[in-house]
Amino acid sequence: MTTPPRPRDRFETLAIHAGQEPDPQNGAVMTPVYFTSTYKQDAPAKPRQGYEYSRTTNPTRTALQENLAALEAGAWGLCFSSGLSALNTLCDRLVPGDHVVAGNDLYGGTYRLFKRIFERYGVRFTFVDTTKSEEIGRAIEAKTRYVYLETPSNPLLRISDIAKAAKQAHTHGALLVVDNTFATPYLQQPLELGADIVLHSLTKYLGGHSDVVGGALIGRDEKLREELAFFQNAAGGTPGPMDCFLVLRGTKTLALRMDRHNENAMAIARFLESHSAVERVFYPGLPSHPQHALAKRQMNGFGGMVSFELRGGVSAGDRFASSTRLFTLAESLGGVESLVETPPSMTHASIPAEARRAAGLADGLVRLSVGVEHVADLLADVEQALAQALAPATAKAAKSKAKPEAASKLSGERGRK
Numbered sequence: 001m002t003t004p005p006r007p008r009d010r011f012e013t014l015a016i017h018a019g020q021e022p023d024p025q026n027g028a029v030m031t032p033v034y035f036t037s038t039y040k041q042d043a044p045a046k047p048r049q050g051y052e053y054s055r056t057t058n059p060t061r062t063a064l065q066e067n068l069a070a071l072e073a074g075a076w077g078l079c080f081s082s083g084l085s086a087l088n089t090l091c092d093r094l095v096p097g098d099h100v101v102a103g104n105d106l107y108g109g110t111y112r113l114f115k116r117i118f119e120r121y122g123v124r125f126t127f128v129d130t131t132k133s134e135e136i137g138r139a140i141e142a143k144t145r146y147v148y149l150e151t152p153s154n155p156l157l158r159i160s161d162i163a164k165a166a167k168q169a170h171t172h173g174a175l176l177v178v179d180n181t182f183a184t185p186y187l188q189q190p191l192e193l194g195a196d197i198v199l200h201s202l203t204k205y206l207g208g209h210s211d212v213v214g215g216a217l218i219g220r221d222e223k224l225r226e227e228l229a230f231f232q233n234a235a236g237g238t239p240g241p242m243d244c245f246l247v248l249r250g251t252k253t254l255a256l257r258m259d260r261h262n263e264n265a266m267a268i269a270r271f272l273e274s275h276s277a278v279e280r281v282f283y284p285g286l287p288s289h290p291q292h293a294l295a296k297r298q299m300n301g302f303g304g305m306v307s308f309e310l311r312g313g314v315s316a317g318d319r320f321a322s323s324t325r326l327f328t329l330a331e332s333l334g335g336v337e338s339l340v341e342t343p344p345s346m347t348h349a350s351i352p353a354e355a356r357r358a359a360g361l362a363d364g365l366v367r368l369s370v371g372v373e374h375v376a377d378l379l380a381d382v383e384q385a386l387a388q389a390l391a392p393a394t395a396k397a398a399k400s401k402a403k404p405e406a407a408s409k410l411s412g413e414r415g416r417k
């Protein structure tokens, strides 16, 4: 079903051409948006080219699936209506008693799907620090089906060793699943490092313009594809053709965008590290990052996400985030425009304050999704927002001490997008 990529084509070329041949009938260069739910059959139960009904297959989706498979150096791709829908289908393969070893600083919605949905079905989860392979080793058991990790992780951008985790999983007959949303296949190709399945929220860098929600699973094993395609069709969480078209448009410029995301994020990380208001900067491209050497080995660039800890706690972080002019205060990431958010009061607010701190999420933590605007404008914005965050810090810090706890309780599930 999927056309294997021509081996000589490089990433930038595949991004533009893989899965997208000019229309054989009329020569249209761009893949049409096939707004059709059903397809004419030549005789009863004789669909043309395998197209029968658009929940099962749609040509615009096929183009995107082949494109993503090529970019991740996979043999197949399956697309979904969201990243979580992709994850849901991945978990549909599991049965009561099955076990998953997962990272302990996963995307909140991933954690919620594991804990609040699949645990009810009798699937068991052990959460470990996947940057430490001995913790993965200790958690794997006979019924472990997946080792599931995100690298870089969110929001502390910790790096896990994919090749090592793949060996560990395979020794015990488990599959390694890597959520490659933060890195994108341009910066990191988990399948090449031994992973079995790559998961994406296409909503982020692959779409790249904050205008579409989507997800994907990519792999190489044909039996696994058949099984996942069965659940994809049976459960029906598939994307519409317009969404597929938008993501296809996004992947064409992925390499260009990621180069600029990398450059801009590095400049901002360096600037933050030199600033006296900043306690710590989390960016895999900085030599001060604990897994910098691994990131250099495993990735072809360090990405557009930068987190940092402001002196002055939650109130300083919140003031910073309310003072930026170019960085828009919003959840999500990976678009061309820069965004800022404060994990303690936004995306990670549903984690109790003590547990949050224990996991290394300081109260003054700020997360930036650095966009592709001019770097000088971004730096100027960060600089003025730091000044604002600092100015009333000492006066206000005492007054608002009790506030952050209350705020995080009120936010409740909101943080677990």
Ligand SMILES: *Cc1c(COP(=O)(O)O)cnc(C)c1O
Pocket: 082, 083, 084, 085, 107, 109, 110, 150, 154, 179, 181, 182, 200, 201, 202, 203, 204, 213, 214, 215
């Ligand atoms: C956003 C995100 C998801 C979930 O994807 P949706 O498209 O929002 O369903 C999963 N993993 C990571 C790392 C994400 O950033």
